[in-house]
Amino acid sequence: MVPSKQHPKWKDLVTGKTQPAFTLLAAKFLISRLTMAAKTDPSPGNVEKLINEAHKFFSENERIADKDIKAIFG
DSSP, rough: OOOTTTTTHHHHHHTTTTTOOOOSHHHHHHHHHHHHHHHHHOHHHHHHHHHHHHHHHHHTTTTTHHHHHHHHHH
């Protein structure tokens, strides 16, 4: 199950504080892009937008990204 957007690890993920070893290449590319965007604009509004994008990706791909979700959230 994908945790809610309010889970603190979402922010850690998109800001690069957490860097799990991804098994899904698409997840690795997405998070790399989101991390770069967060470094470019670390404003709370932008980080929230990036969290929404990551959450949507993992929610839509929950079945194939289950190992990555477990790597991020335990």
